[in-house]
Every structure is written in C-alpha cells, then in structure tokens.
Amino acid sequence: MYTQALNTAETNDRSLEDAGQAAQFQARIDAEERIEPNDWMPAAYRKTLTRQISQHAHSEIVGMLPEGNWITRAPTLRRKAALLAKVQDECGHGLYLYAAAETLGTSREELVDAMLAGKAKYSSIFNYPTLTWADIGTIGWLVDGAAIMNQIPLCRCSYGPYARAMIRVCKEESFHQRQGYEIMLTLCRGSDEQKAMAQDALNRWWWPVLMMFGPPDSTSQHSDTSTKWKIKRFSNDELRQKFVDATVPQAQYLGLTIPDPGMIQDADGHWRYSEIDWTEFKQVLAGNGPCNRDRMAARRKAHEDGAWVREAAAAYAAKRAHRQTAQAAE
C-alpha cells in the first residue's frame, strides 16, 4: 500500500567514495536519468533506497491484515471477491517491491527478518483496527488515496526499478481507491445505520491518515538528501495539503463531515486543517498503537508456522537437483 516518510538521516560516508564518481552520479540525477541496479551509486543512496523500498514492501504485507480481517465477513459475494482480489493485489505489490529492493543487493529473507525482528518499520496506519465494514471503504478511499498521493511522484524516482514498480502499483491503487469510495457511496446512500457507520469510520481514520504523510516539514530531518537524489520530490506538508484539498470535496459529496471543526478554506481555496496530534503518531511509531502487537504477532506466526513448509520445499528442490545430477552422470 504505501510507505511513509520514516527514513532517518544518513551518516555521510561519501568521503570514502571517489569524488569524481559522486559528481558524475549527481549530474545524472540532475539530468533526470534513471539509475539502474548495475550503475555506480553512493553507498548512502543504496542504503536509503533499500530502507525505503523495503519499508514500503513491509507495509503492503502488514497492510493485508486489517483488510484481510473482513474477507470472511464481507456482506455480499461481489464485495467478498473484490476485497479478496484487492488484498491479493497488496501481496503482489509486496512481492514486486521486495524484488525491487533485492536489486540493491539485500535478499528478501534478510529484509523480512529485519521486519519480524522489529528492526524495520512499516506504515503505522496499519496499526489501527478495522472494526466495521465501513472501515474497508474508508481504507480504500483514504488510505489508498493518501498512498497514491505519495506514490505518483515516486513514479519519477531516480531509481529505475522503484520508479517502474510504482507505475504499476499506482494503477492498481487507483482502482482500489475508486472501489473504496464506491463502498462509501453505497453506505451513504443507504440506511441511517449505514450512514452512521460511514461517519464513524471517517472519524476514526481521518487523523491517522493525515499522519501517513510523515512529520511536519518544520521537524523533518532527512528530506534534503532524498530531495537532492530525486527520491522525494514534494515535502510531507505539500503532499498532505494536496491530499486534504482533494478529499474535502469528496467527503462533501458523500454528505460526511470531516472530524475537524477548525477546518476552513483559505482565500486560495486550500482547506486548512487543525494541528495534528503528533504525540499519537510518535506513540504508534514507538509500538504503542492499538494493533502494533497484534500485527507483529500475526506476521511472526505466519512465518513460524510456515517454516516447515519452506524447509520441505527447499529439501525437495535439493533432492531433485541431486537426482538430476546423478542421472546426468550415468
């Protein structure tokens, strides 16, 4: 689904690298050339991208859990099939992104192990629970909507494999977003009970979704290098504002109220939102969100319960290779 701006500042180890190569690299970036896996790149660029792409992949995989929570309870067969297909898409994004991260030289196993050990982050939006069917609509509408806002610029990211992955991912996310909005529209045109369900979901998800864009620019410590390398093209606050401006009219069309009484439209047409509670954001990042423990426990359980299956597949492949070698030798 999406990675948020969690990257911390890189230690500067470029002094060890050839200054000429670094200058040439930057010149390529400035000329909007794509960097490919076999090209020379600064170690810090490799490290930043490995972390960002793998965080993004982890987010796709952990993001399967809150929505997967409703696959067995979807209210109609059509909704059930659509939700299952959507969660399957997220899994596909995860696989695709792990493959993109692997082009930078770290294996999927290592990346997954880091996540399961709690050393690598995933988007904290998935640490909130899906309590009603309206949450499934809201996730599609807002969470995927915010993801798209973040990922469209990533389609022009300087690293080729990531940029190409994002083009495909964005297409699917945009379909998911329309699907989510259509669920909301159905609820809002339904009974009073359904409308209340939709409003309640919006109330719970609105602020966490705004937090998906990361800390405010005034406190963000790491955007400079990412901007210079053209990994990041807009600041957190710029993207957040774009998202809010796009979303408010959608909420109005649904007849829902954004849970921010202080929100006003300024003279330029921008919707100005109230102060975000960054204490909550930090708490969730620190592991204290409503579902952090459940999400990690679910991923670890799947991994541990599946260990014997992966071992069996590896053992069988080894036996087969051995037999083929023996046959060839005869």
Add this chain to the structure above:
Amino acid sequence: MSVANIEVSETPLVLYALRRADDALILGHRLSEWCGHAPMLEEDMALSNIALDLIGQARELYSYAAKAEGKDNDEDKLAYLRDVRQYRNLLLVEQPNGDFAQTLVRQFFYSAFADLYWRAMMNSRDTTLAAIAAKSEKESAYHLRHASEWLIRLGDGTDESHARAQAAIDQLWAFTGEMFAVDDGERALIHAGIAIDPGTLRGRWLQTLSDVASEATLVLPQNDWMQQGGRVGRHSEHLGHLLSELQSMQRTFPGLTW
C-alpha cells in the same frame, strides 16, 4: 435483530446447482482464511487466486440455481440466508484448514475430482451448466496442478512434512466417498443428459491420486468407510461456525444494500 432463513424449492435442478455452488463457496471461503497468513507470499497469492476462482464459480452456480427456481432468490440470498441444515456442500470442503498439508490435501482430493467432473460436464445438454463447466474445468486443472506439486514437495520433502502430509491424507480420506454418490433426483438429471454420473469418474480419480501419492512417497488408505451427509444438510460441527462468520453482516443488518 435477525433474519429468517429463506425457503428454497429444491427441484432436482435447483438442488444440483446449489450443491456445486455450496462446494465452491465453502472451499473458497476456507482458502480465503489463509490470506495474509500463508507460509510464503507466493502461497498467499496462489491460495487467494484459487479462492477467487471458486467464489466466481459459486456466484454463477447460485445465479443459475436462483433462475432455475424462478422465485425472488438471488446469489446473495442463497449464500447468506440459508442455515447449516440448508447447505448442501460436501463434508470435505467444510473441514478446517488445519496446517498447510491439510489444506493442500483437501484441495488435492477435491480438485482431482473437480477437474474430471467439470470436463465431463462440458457435454451437458444444459447450455448454462456446460458453459460453467468449461470455465471451471480450466480453473480446476490449474488448482490440481498446484495441489499435486505441493503434495509431492511435502511428501518427498522433510520427515516432518512427510508425516504431516500422510496424517492429512489419513484424516481426510473418509470424506472423499461423498463426491461420487448420487440420489434419485440427480439420477434423473443424469438420465436426461443434464448431469453426469460422478461414479464413472472414480477409477480415473483414484489413478490421479495414486500417481501423485506414489511420486510423493505417500500411501493412500485402504479403509473404505466413508462419511456422508453434506448433500442433505447433515454437516460436521465446523460448518455452523463458518456460516456464522460468513453471514454475520446480512444477519445483523437485514435487507440493506452493500
């Protein structure tokens, strides 16, 4: 708040379609429970894919059952507003996922049958059923290949995977007989060329099983005691729990559009 169960006029044709629809929905539902929890991401994808195929088959078969019945039931009413005694699926497909071996063995037993069954049904005189069969056969062939390849890996993998695969075969074997049973209503459809006699497929089904089992170094049980009852609504205790989850929204919020 609760909703009364719908009534279904189970003519032989309606019952025929319902039974196959229920098989596909319940097995698809079981597989969908894996989504997000599979041993590897590739299997999250594959099991979801198979689940989607089966749910798709179920929707077509329910719609056809509703049409054949000619009242105001539809795919969702048939899926969400019948209780455990009205469900007509095989006992095999409602068995819990268990470990990955149990899920795969359940799938293998079913897909080895479904592949043959739908291929034969492509010659049905009922054009709708023949069309559903043509689509389902293509999907089942893939499901069978997926399950067979896994069963061979598990059987001929490690000691642990071998033991788990063998235990799953032993545990699920008694639920396979029901696939080949036919009642009077269905026999009439067979005579009319609308359905085919599943009993005629048993030999080839067994052959598929023993070929794969032999490559997997697994053994098929010799006992021939078979559990039955699913086709007439006498289920295991597991199905009621599955339905209470599947139907929770429609039962809690009756008559709404979602």
